[in-house]
Amino acid sequence: MSKNLPEPTNSEEVDLGQLFKLIGNAFERFFRFIANIFIGIYNVILILLIHFYKRKVWYATAIIIGGAFGFIIDKKSDKLYGANMFIETNFNSARQVYENINQFHQLANKDADSLELSRRLGVTVGEAAKLKGFYIEPDIDDNVIAEMYSAFYSMLDSVSRVEMTFDRYKKSLTNYNFNIHRIGVASTDKTVYKKIEKAFVDEISANAYLKSWLKLIC
Template sequence: MSKDSQTPQPQSEEVDLGQLFKIIGNAFDRFFKFIGSIFIGIYKVVLLLFVHIYQRFVWYAGVVVLGVVIGFFIDNSSDKLYGANMYIETNFNSARQVYENLKQFHQLAYEDKDTLELAKRFDISIKDASKLKGFYIEPDLDENNIAKMYSDFYGQLDSISRLEMTYIRFKESLTPYNYSIHRIGVASTDKYIYKKIEKTFTEQLSGNPYLQELVEVNKLNLNQKDKVLVTQLEKTDSLVAEYLKIRISESKKQQIPNSGTNLYMGNAESTNLIVDESKIIEKRLGLENERMQINKALVEEKNVVNVLAGFPKSGYDISEWTDKKKFVLPIVLFIATLLVFSIIGFGKFLKSQSKILN
């Protein structure tokens, strides 16, 4: 009897599995039917839309042609929008000042349209100032520079901070002020205005007495350091000349083993020859290299803002297709016509339903 009581268990398990698979199959069937009903509904809506447009084709074709004609006339009578870029490098942490000045210029040109103030700032006529339409600035992003900034920053951290500061986190923490190179864009309706404002525009970018004082002090320090290096070079040249004289005089004497002129410095042992002309020459080359670096710094840090690439002689068309009325007006009129017919059709539907209910 124990064997007979155990035989029904596999059958019940098979029944349970069959019901489970049936439920899963029904769920998938309903899911696919739901997806299919969505596509069928979309198809019907699109089909009704094309039928509607086909039945009123004359109306829609008329508004599209009308929009093209009106838009073409507006575009020809309107001024074109031109743009040009300038690339600058900021020194002495002056990026904040540059961004603030650019915001003010944009406010004057784009929102306030204060042509009098713009003409005064850029030393141009009021007519030319009225053609300035906007000022824009953004950092010139370069992954290589960001990686270098991260490497320098990472090397200054302790072991615990290094575990937390990843490259992604460092990159997300950067602000436009952390970059040294920036791209400035100017929008105007006059394609030849950019060279007229370039010089005064660059001067206006860094108008800050504190920054100007930093520039002057930096020049003084660099010039003073250069004078010290010149003095060291003169002394080095003098030492080389004296050493060569000693070499020449010694070479004329009769050569005796372990004899010669030894020049010693400080507490050096008498068995070592301290003065070596090759080391003096290396020292002189090092001083010359420092002078080269100073000359380079005098150029790179001559101004608060360095112009890496100035404005081109003429601007270029920066208008998008959305700015052209011959493209926008036909679309707007087409959508407006569709809405009007939809409202009329919906009103007729409500009217028919009210009659049925009454």
């Protein structure tokens, strides 16, 4: 027995035609949108190129003047030199040493008080004016920290030993817990370090806590 397939109606053909037309219009609008973006970018680049081309002499002159000005400033600006020394603090004196260094940094870097620096370091005012900063930081060594932890751990009771892990102990340390520290001095005169070395060491060693401790044991 033969089967007769239904013929598509005119309404279905019209619906499909409209659907394809809508899809085609959507793609056309999309590609037109993309094209407009590229055209806009091209126009902006073209305008910029025309702008730079018309003013190329002005820009070239500005670059040359700016480069020359920067070169002159760099030549005239003072070079900064640095020197370091290592100290070992005793009798819990690290906190006071840090305070003394901070005072010197305040005088040199923030207050620019060359008169006071000159008086305390035994150099001329001009030489003191070339001092730009004083810095200090602990010389951290993991082996030293391990030794410190071992000594600290041995003094703990059984409960505290469980709680005080190495990482926790390491995080609890401050700059004052270390004995070795690096002191840095910044200056525009590399010859001034030798001139201030003795007076500077005497100044940072002027520890009120240490003096009172020495009086107690004498």
